[in-house]
Amino acid sequence: MMGEIDPAFIQAIEHRPNPTIIQAEGIPTIDLSIISSLNHLSNTNIDENLGALIAKIGKACEEWGFFQVINHGVSLQKLESVKLAARKFFSLSKQEKMKVGRDEDNPMGYYDCEHTKNVRDWKQVFDFTIKDVVNPLPVSTDDVQTVKSFANRWPDHPPQFRNIAQEYAGDVEKLGFKLMELIALSVGLEANRFNRFFEDQTTSFIRLNHYPPCPAPHLALGVGRHKDAGVLTILAQDDDVEGLEVKRKSDGKWIRVKSVPGSFIINVGDTIQVWSNDKYESVEHRVVVNAEKDRLSIPFFLNAAHYVNVKPLEELVDERNVAKYNEFNWGEFFMTRKNSNFKKLHVDNIQISRFKKLDHKNIIASHLTHTMGEIDPAFIQPVEHRPKTTITDAEGIPIIDLSSITSNNQLRDRNDHIDARDISRVVTEIGNACEKWGFFQVINHGVPLEKLKKAELTTRKFFALSQEEKRKVGRDEAHPMGYYDSEYTRNIRDWKQVFDFTAKDPSFIPVSPDDLAPKELINQWPESLPEFREATQEYAREVEALGFKLLELIAMSLGLKANRLSGYFKDHASFVRLNYYPPCPSPQQVLGVTRHKDAGALTILAQDDVGGLQVLRKSDGEWVSVKPSPGAFIINVGDIIQVWSNNKYESVEHRVMVNSEKDRISIPFFYYPAHYVTVKPLEELVDDQNPPKYREYNWGLFFATKRKSNFKKLQVENLQVSHFKIA
Known part of the structure; x- marks a missing residue:
């Protein structure tokens, strides 16, 4: 019934879930078994099998922005342990969970009021960093030079929660670095090209998501449509309750990602989009909810160190493929987005589109007689909000x-x-x-x-x-x-x-x-x-x-x-x-x-x-x-x-x-x-x-x-x- 759901959760009509589910046939499932025993790929001979793997990764990043990996080297036993511990934590009383509640000063811990695009998400979360004390991070977007430490907050119950979560995090972090080497190789760079951006793991974190059963799954979303701001996301989701939907690049339709037991879902973030100069694109996605079953998912957000300045890599730009983005500081970008979690009613999340340079190609492709200099990028609408070429007249307005x-x-x-x-x-x-x-x-x-x-x-x-x-x-x-x-x-x-x-x-x-x-x-x-x-x-x-x-x-x-x-x-x-x-x-x-x-x-x-x-x-x-x-x-x-x-x-x-x-x-x-x-x-x-x-x-x-x-x-x-x- 409508009375059972806070209106803050209600999505606008055009963004509500589609009752007809389209399964995401075509999102590649990639077998990593040939590299699962390797610590890194630097100085590794690229044979036919490894070359084929690199090509698959590159194709998936370019065509989908999403792919799944199996035989990835992460202990499935550790994954199941962290899922069990997460369920025990989320089953605690609200009072108990709020003892480790996060806030604006320290955004690690428990939270249940997150908003995406100003609509509340139907979920609870628990965030923690790979290291117990992350040092340092910028205090605010106005003072990037002044930094502070963020400390993880661990609950007393379940008693092994901390150890289980951190052991799992260590395995997933290693997988993340291997994937970054594969992505570097897929764009013709040295395997270790990205390594220096991660020398200090100051902003990567893991999120435990719990999506309770929802009485109005046709009106609400677990997470509203969004793109991930960081480098790479490595997602573990329940095998039996699906919820992730991806906006297909080819036609803009929302499609459901089918769970593959023992796999991780990988998606390219905004930072890779900028580094690759738009060769690889961060894709919009969302999470639907279920009326009868709850659901767990565990994303690992691999992010650069706070002091990294993000811009298109010099090896990937030239006179024919000019840099499409202005440089920005990742720490400032990250803190703006983090702070906005607590000020959603007043502060809108920053997006990489704000750093986009003039796009001459779009103007030429549109056969316009004017130069791009006449259109300030500040006027450009996101793709999903641009006018349609076909006009529907409003027959019926009295x-x-x-x-x-x-x-x-x-x-x-x-x-x-x-x-x-x-x-x-x-x-x-x-x-x-x-x-x-x-x-x-x-x-x-x-x-x-x-x-x-x-x-x-x-x-x-x-x-x-x-x-x-x-x-x-x-x-x-x-x-x-x-x-x-x-x-x-x-x-x-x-x-x-x-x-x-x-x-x-x-x-x-x-x-x-x-x-x-x-x-x-x-x-x-x-x-x-x-x-x-x-x-x-x-x-x-x-x-x-x-x-x-x-x-x-x-x-x-x-x-x-x-x-x-x-x-x-x-x-x-x-x-x-x-x-x-x-x-x-x-x-x-x-x-x-x-x-x-x-x-x-x-x-x-x-x-x-x-x-x-x-x-x-x-x-x-x-x-x-x-x-x-x-x-x-x-x-x-x-x-x-x-x-x-x-x-x-x-x-x-x-x-x-x-x-x-x-x-x-x-x-x-x-x-x-x-x-x-x-x-x-x-x-x-x-x-x-x-x-x-x-x-x-x-x-x-x-x-x-x-x-x-x-x-x-x-x-x-x-x-x-x-x-x-x-x-």
Whole structure:
């Protein structure tokens, strides 16, 4: 039942497990018996058999990024002993396990609240390093020179746990070094080429994973999709309960890795991807859970020493195959990822894609007429989030005619000549649209189209000004209204320029989560375009009036009085954004705005005839395009209405495509309550059968935190309403 699983574990629809299992036929199983008796491969004569083994390793790394090994030299008796000891440990009481709980100062030990991509993993873990005291490691990403020791934490029970775990770890570490020699040989390097990177084993560690039975295996994952940051992962998994799934490189499908008794699953990590200059690729994988059986897995994460600077190896780059990555320090990279385990709600994991250099090959392959210098890598989306070449139009998003109510300023004081049946019809249509789609369009809405056209025209004139002129009204962290062209969504730069102004002048809201005293938001207006201010503010006043009507209709659709939500907007801090999306030379890699949900109550969007808005359809998780409808506004429910309605209405993820030939204008009106409003499920919509699903939060603080992250996207991730969800 849904009540048995904390919503923090629930995956987004598009990332939930597929009920149809595809077995990973083709992932190679490689026999290592010919080297299992060797301590190392340096100075070893490469005969026909060893040459064939090296070729198999290279092919597996290149085609899959994953392979399995048998006859690997690790004692299977030691493996079974550590599995038994792990099961005994995880069967201890929570209180007993927390005696060796890990924390931010010492990330070795027990933990049960790990998140991957901000969704909680359905698992418990116990981490330990190969050596009992790892010395040294950087204290923080801000001070890589200052180092500290991390000590393993061992439980009193089971009594032999420490010895068993460390004996096993020693065997697996030796296997790891042999595999690194084989990988070095597979790319034409000396067998010992990587050895110096591991002279001090400061960051390698072993993790014991326990995945309990899960009451909702169709909603949760043991580990969300991810790539391993280190050099190599050597995984032992249960023989009888499978769970590992790999994203197949050839078609992007998730496939299940079948257990081979006595084998280890090996996967290439990000560090090898960089060293090999993308010859070998770190592949995304995840772990599914089981409704009836628990599962154990034991990955060994082979990592470089903390002082190693990671970059493409000089032997593997030349004029034809230039270095694809900038150099980065492994200790700093490792500590950023480790620290983020304890700050998942605020800090996003660093990825090697951040160090990627300009990719000329992709541009040539795409037959673009522009040079790569025109696309900053900061704009490039991860492969799984890039736009599809085939567009699915959003058939079914309702178009609602408001003509019967546009003559009324307020529905609670409606005139007698308005037929109650007309209002009832509109209320029902809006309720259905909010519940099924979270989006709808309105026509005959009462906003004069000539005012919309005038606003669009002056918007184009503004964005046609020189960059120097536009930056005279540039916004910054202290003054968040005005022009900006470097906004990030989910740490990817948006292909757009914006101009923001408040609907009410003046408006007040905290500008920083560190200082909650409300500040006046000062609108900035370009002096060189005197008609700009009047045209845009006239338009904003008309849309503001429409917003109040829509809020009344939404309140009525929830069975509330029409004016139930009005009090929250007495001193509202709503703002209008003018979006300009220039033509983009690489629309298959870039988005105007990355996937996101709107944090406010309601968004009222005007878009031109070029189109670009895509909505994540709730029914199947497909991205569908919203076709422009002349004279219509697109309305979408924001996070605040989701909370007020206690999830009856849902804020839906959406994004914006770009066009290689045409520019595009859109004008969203973001309807926000007053800064002092406390947001929580409305008391009329909760009861014993439908208890509140969210903790209350202050809108001003929430808004200030989101605003601040616009200027620090590489370090701070946006706050989300999911962080206030009640278990």
